[in-house]
Amino acid sequence: xxxxxxxxxxxxxxxxxxxxxxxxxxxxxxxxxxxGLILVYTYRALWDEKPHLGGYDQAQAMTYVWxxxxxxxxxAIGGGGFEDELMERxxxxxxxxxxxxxxxxxxxxxxxxxxxxxxQFLGRGLIPFVFGALCFPLYLPADAGTWVAxxxxxxxxxxxxxxxxxxxxLSAFWLLDGTGVMQMAWLAGFFCSGMLLPLNVFPGTLGxxxxxxPWSSLLQAPADILLGHGDPLPTYLxxxxxxxxxxxxxxLVQSAATRRVVVQGG
Amino acid sequence: xxxxxxxxxxxxGLRTYRLVAGMWVRSTMAYRASFxxxxxxxxxxxxxxxxxxxxxxxxVDALGGYPLSEVAFLYGLSAVSFGLTDLGIxxxxxxxxxxxxxxLDTLLVRPAPVLAQVAADRFALRRLGRVTQGALVLGWSLTxxxxxxxxxxxxxxxVMVVSGCGIFCAVFVAGAAFQFVAQDASEVQxxxxxxxxxxxxxxxxxxxxxxxxxxxFVLPLAFVNWLPATYVLGRPYPLGLPRWLAWAPPLxxxxxxxxxxxxxxxxxxxxxxxxx
Numbered sequence: 001x002x003x004x005x006x007x008x009x010x011x012x013x014x015x016x017x018x019x020x021x022x023x024x025x026x027x028x029x030x031x032x033x034x035x036g037l038i039l040v041y042t043y044r045a046l047w048d049e050k051p052h053l054g055g056y057d058q059a060q061a062m063t064y065v066w067x068x069x070x071x072x073x074x075x076a077i078g079g080g081g082f083e084d085e086l087m088e089r090x091x092x093x094x095x096x097x098x099x100x101x102x103x104x105x106x107x108x109x110x111x112x113x114x115x116x117x118x119x120q121f122l123g124r125g126l127i128p129f130v131f132g133a134l135c136f137p138l139y140l141p142a143d144a145g146t147w148v149a150x151x152x153x154x155x156x157x158x159x160x161x162x163x164x165x166x167x168x169x170l171s172a173f174w175l176l177d178g179t180g181v182m183q184m185a186w187l188a189g190f191f192c193s194g195m196l197l198p199l200n201v202f203p204g205t206l207g208x209x210x211x212x213x214p215w216s217s218l219l220q221a222p223a224d225i226l227l228g229h230g231d232p233l234p235t236y237l238x239x240x241x242x243x244x245x246x247x248x249x250x251x252l253v254q255s256a257a258t259r260r261v262v263v264q265g266g
Numbered sequence: 267x268x269x270x271x272x273x274x275x276x277x278x279g280l281r282t283y284r285l286v287a288g289m290w291v292r293s294t295m296a297y298r299a300s301f302x303x304x305x306x307x308x309x310x311x312x313x314x315x316x317x318x319x320x321x322x323x324x325x326v327d328a329l330g331g332y333p334l335s336e337v338a339f340l341y342g343l344s345a346v347s348f349g350l351t352d353l354g355i356x357x358x359x360x361x362x363x364x365x366x367x368x369x370l371d372t373l374l375v376r377p378a379p380v381l382a383q384v385a386a387d388r389f390a391l392r393r394l395g396r397v398t399q400g401a402l403v404l405g406w407s408l409t410x411x412x413x414x415x416x417x418x419x420x421x422x423x424x425v426m427v428v429s430g431c432g433i434f435c436a437v438f439v440a441g442a443a444f445q446f447v448a449q450d451a452s453e454v455q456x457x458x459x460x461x462x463x464x465x466x467x468x469x470x471x472x473x474x475x476x477x478x479x480x481x482x483f484v485l486p487l488a489f490v491n492w493l494p495a496t497y498v499l500g501r502p503y504p505l506g507l508p509r510w511l512a513w514a515p516p517l518x519x520x521x522x523x524x525x526x527x528x529x530x531x532x533x534x535x536x537x538x539x540x541x542x
């Protein structure tokens with residue numbers, strides 16, 4: 001089997017695996033919708049108080065809320081991606097089996113995570129967003145080009161999201177119990193991706209700092225493109241640069257881990 | 267059932283809860299460093315909610331007509347009530363997993379009340395982090411808000427926190443009962459527990475009237491803090507309800523717990539073990 005077909009099969013498996021649990025998906029959709037409802041009213045109050053805050057009008061701010069709910073599980077910003085499983089495999093030593101396979105560890109998990117992300121984008125992301133669009137006056141661009149540009153940014157965001165979480169997962173080679181690292185990564189991701197508030201609302205220097213960090217590629221970058229706040233090309237370049245840097249770092253750490261670290265039980 | 271046996275069952279339940287929770291505390295304390303880190307993580311994670319509010323107030327002076335100190339007052343009350351409940355019985359959302367893998371059977375054969383066992387299961391002391399964070403915000407807000415402290419307002423404060431715990435307990439127990447049926451769909455519960463406390467952290471004036479009506483009359487979360495806290499702050503409640511309703515939380519809590527208890531019994535009766 002060609003390498004391309006192998007990873008495509010792994011990705012398809014990742015997609016099917018999450019698609020199997022329909023009740024869990026429905027429950028997730030419901031929860032995301034409820035949280036979206038709560039947030040949308042708080043944002044509305046905030047933009048009532050200060051119209052055009054961060055350059056958004058009220059419709060754009062509300063659209064941002066529903067984008068956030070759509071991406072929360074897609075990009076695994078709140079956890080729930082592959083990292084728990086890989087960390088557990090490293091801790092128990094099962095990762096030795098993964099390393100024996102005639103497939104690359106990083107590409108294998110990347111393919112599986114992309115499959116999961118695509119499913120959650122369709123299964124968990126789309127419905128809350130459609131609900132939001134039906135119930136609230138959202139800012140939805142009319143031209144198809146913007147939507148295509150937006151989807152490209154989403155795909156790049158998936159790569160960056162994986163890059164960050166792969167590094168987090170590999171830390172288990174040295175720490176064994178990765179609960180603390182995972183919690184810290186989750187906190188940083190939630191704060192710095194703009195899940196709490198759009199990054200262009202953050203005050204002063206803090207706003208400038210969070211915008212250059214990798215997490216700004218996750219939610220803020222696609223949102224900027226959809227809401228007409230950023231040119232696609234520079235946004236793609238920034239996302240692609242982060243994706244390349246993080247995946248490269250993941251590769252280096254992976255080779256260091258597989259060379260120096262003794263797998264549990266061996 | 268005669269009153270004395272009922273009291274006996276309650277005492278037995280509390281004793282079971284104490285024993286199981288104590289066991290989990292001892293097990294947690296075997297890894298003290300890990301406990302300290304996860305408790306801090308719990309504290310930091312709940313602090314994020316408040317960080318969002320502070321970020322908002324870095325750009326505006328009021329939200330829905332409430333200044334930061336009063337939003338912090340609402341936040342603190344919601345977070346303390348919810349945090350105490352979450353500390354006490356927060357692991358009940360794991361019931362779905364036990365139903366799915368069949369380990370609930372282990373609890374059923376033990377000669378102790380199942381509800382107490384499920385409530386104390388995996389008792390997580392790290393959740394003190396959430397309570398601490400809420401208490402700190404509440405304490406800070408009390409130094410800032412301008413309240414005319416009459417005797418009844420002072421008395422309402424502890425009543426509010428205790429009743430709030432009661433209402434959230436009912437939500438957790440009803441959610442657990444729902445998991446007998448739903449199994450995989452345990453995440454639905456989060457919408458009402460974590461979603462509920464998030465909702466109550468913001469002033470009621472922020473939300474649409476229908477939503478406020480819903481959480482006042484249908485799922486009475488508004489009695490955790492919105493109704494009594496607006497009374498303490500001397501602010502009008504958006505639905506124009508009579509003022510004495512600020513004293514209704516204890517009754518509402520008892521009513522909710524009774525309904526949740528019925529739901530729990532119905533759920534437990536409908537349980538069919540996996541693999542049979």
